[in-house]
Amino acid sequence: MEKLKYALFTGCTAKQSTPEQMMSTMAVAEKLGIELIELTEASCCGASHLQDYDDFLSLVLNARNIAYAEKHDLTMVTICNTCQLNTAMTKHRLDNNADLKAKVNEKLAEVGLEYKGTSKVTHFLYAIIDDIGLDKIKEMVVTPLSQFNIAPFYGCHNIRPSELQNESHDKAENPYNPTSLDDLIIACGGKNVDYDEKNKCCGFHAELQAPKTAATLTGNAIAGAMDGNADWMVTPCPLCHLKLDTQTHHASEAIGREVALPVLHMQQMLGLALGCDQSTLGMKHHLTKVDFV
């Protein structure tokens, strides 16, 4: 098989508050034989907040990011659900509206760029499932995670709106019963925990404006996983990770119950199963101690 190669849009979080996510992405890519070309020119995706302030500007900036992936003639992979949402949404809107695309390209032309619509945009989770396959991953597992009950936390912006999200990968994900992350847990040899909150919201995007709401949602999510007898949680989104890992104090206060579980990035889980050296997975950067490795 030809070596898999993607243009990597890291987003901002992996470069700042979740360094462990960046490290584990690179470690896992190496194990899986994937070459990642980092889009160092990319700007922030706007995280849905720039979109609130200035929708057109956010389209222009996201189109610019995709244009750089197109220059490499590669699929763009994201490692943040919200990056995925905003980038895929931009692509969808431009690919389906010639006028809007022309307006955006008029701006991009000022800096010598053009958005063509030739690169696919997909989350790393779906890229590996689609392009490597769960069977192959299973074969590559050297340390099966068989002693663990693992609670998948999908994060809204990978599964909703499903019509948009399902444009980005091969197998349609059911927003009411998503399976990709469960499947990955099983491929890694773990036992997947089923609980009501696995496809619910962590509250991240209202953390500053509506702290009580946000903390309640976080608390409910961790509580759901704990009640499902999970040893730890796993998520494909660094923003969900930040909420679940660093905000346990506020979350416990909001729901009136002590809650905390180690929360791994999906790359860290995969890295453990594939036998990556633990120092490359960055577990020491977690606030809720990863006490089982």
Added chain:
Amino acid sequence: MNLKLELTKRKKELMSTHKITTQKVNFKVFRFNADEDYLPYYEDYSMDVTSEEVVLDILNRIKWDHDGSFSYRRSCRHGICGACAIKVNGRSTLACKESMTTMIEYFGNEMTIEPLSTKRAIKDMIIDKGDFWKKHEAATPYVVDEIDETPELENLLSPAEADALNDADLCIQCGACHYACPVVEINEDFMGPAAFAAAYRFEADVRDGDESRLTDVNQMGSGVWDCVKCFECAEVCPKDVNPIEKIGQLHNMLFQSGKAESNVATRHAVGFEKSIKKNGVLDEGGLVLYSEMAGIVKHVPVALKMFSKGKIVPPWGITKSQNLDEIQKLVKSSTTAKF
């Protein structure tokens, strides 16, 4: 061959390829009568469901074939009146529109049928929707205008002006989104997605001259800023109103109108532009500081812990985007909002 014969033949062909399939589905159905029952309970029904049926057919069959006292609302059975929304396996569903085939695809052959909100149940599927209507009303869901009592012409919208409503006018007030919204569930002041879609629908109407609606729906604690952007409302809406998109447009309108007050929510949105202009990427710490101002103190304990774990990059440690000049040029030339 004459046309009529041709059509009859086509129809026969179509009928022969269109297969109606049947499968067994087990239903757990929420039962409660507020006048008599202390607690709700669930009744089990097993039925052969055909691929032709919608969820409302199942409700009808429960009533007609099993228990005449089973109660639910429906009127038009055409997805117009908005009366029949319920929950199937926790998912808001317009009963007369949703096909059982889709439900089986989503949930398999075990289904729980509940009212939109169990805590508001009056009898079986019937709920007290009072909170929904109160919040809807708070969005001033009508055109506010000086009325000419003896008009000579109708006050019509051009096609382009009607397009600007962006399908928000398709809302049938079924409440599916409202009771699917996780914030409505935990904050009783939150106006909810349908009220916001209504607010957008009338704000976007060129005939409207209301002065206060936009600020009403932007209140902290009850307004658009408390939305967590989970897209549940967009996922469930049977009319594709896409309430979360309208919420985004209300944010945009606020900034465009110049009515945006400086508060943690507006600064948080604007802060992204500032940060992108400076670094291309986000300065996460700087964003929180700019948004919260003095409120930053409440983040200090967690921030210190994060710092000790190497999770906070100081402003001078941030790797700026390459070709930052391009980004800065685009921010300058493409910005449409003001603050």
